[in-house]
Amino acid sequence: MALAPCGDIAILQFGQFDAPFTLENRTSDKYFDFMERSLTVRAFGIPTNKEQGLMLHGTNPARNFYYSGAILNGDGQNYKNVDNNFDLMGRAWIAPASFMGDGPLHDITVGGSYWTGNRTFGEPLLNQSTAGGFKILDTSLPKLGADSASIQQQGRHHTYALEVNAPIDHKFGVRWELVHKDQPLSAYDTTMSPNVIAAAMHLKGYSTYVEAWGWILGDDRIIGEPGMQMPTRLKKFGVKAPQHGLMVAVRFEHLDEKLTADDPAGVISTLATKPAGLGQTKLNSYTLGLNYWISKRFRLSGNWVVNSFDGDTTYITSAKTLGNAKTEQEFSFRLAIAL
Secondary structure: OEEOOOHHHOEEEEEEEEOOOOOHHHOOOOOOOOOOOOHHHHHHHOOOOEEEEEEEEEEOOOOOEEEEEEEEOOOOOOOOOOOOOOEEEEEEEEOHHHHHOOOOOOOOEEEEEEEEEEEOOOOEOOOEEOOOOOEEEOOOOOOEOOEOEEEEEOEEEEEEEEEEEEEEOOOEEEEEEEEEEEEEEEEEEOOOOOOEEEEEEEEEEEEEEEEEEEEEEOOHHHOOOOOOOOOOOOOOOOOOOOOEEEEEEEEEEEEEEEEEEEOOOOOOOOOOOOOOOOEEEEEEEEEEEEEEEEOOOEEEEEEEEEEEEEEOOHHHHHHHHOOOOOEEEEEEEEEEEOO
């Protein structure tokens, strides 16, 4: 729900919503340039996508700037707060050329996001996968002796993002985002009640993407502004012929992350089976996308993705040993109706 008594300059939103971290995460899934959010945002940056809490955000009529700040429970979708700690999150951008008035460069924005929160026996670390469901990072943990175990969030994490969105005259443009994550974790013995920490772990790294897009037919005003999700306003009904749009986009992504164990007692290092995700994971991903729009309600999409893996985790090296190539390809198609 949202309250906006002062117009778009100050909107108070509460409940569960797309968290204000990165441009892509604040873009509705109805209007992605591709069929899924990027690996940088969806798999690495903010896998939960939605959070529960309170957010204040807004912009001025000339779209010179945008800001958002939120207090969140930090445990993702449909979860009550499990540790009584709260997360702080914010995102803002400025449109430098907009101060010179209307023009083809008016909507170019430069901004960033920041997210921090403390975890006490927090939620498990999630697996990471491609848009087609191919696993990138395996976060499973073998048994600690006879006891069950899992990798869960523990301690204060710091995650930040930078973004540049450069549409030119609504017809073509480029976009870049970078996410850096520093997240402490723990190997929990989950058999004991209450759970106990068997060893400290850590996930640290970065991911980035750069995208270029263009409209062969129509322009981006068919689907509106990305990364904002401003509330719908009541207006007069009218009859308007549906617009047609054909958009082509290409994207390159790079992921470089490392999962380590601070294990002075040797709990992890003495395991007969090492954690599959322990070590460095690298991925280069290339995506070609095509979208055909009939108004903003009907969309036909096709994506071709080529993923190239590298690193020294057991998951990556064993996949190569078993004969799986370093490169994985995905073809996907979707016909969607947005209400």
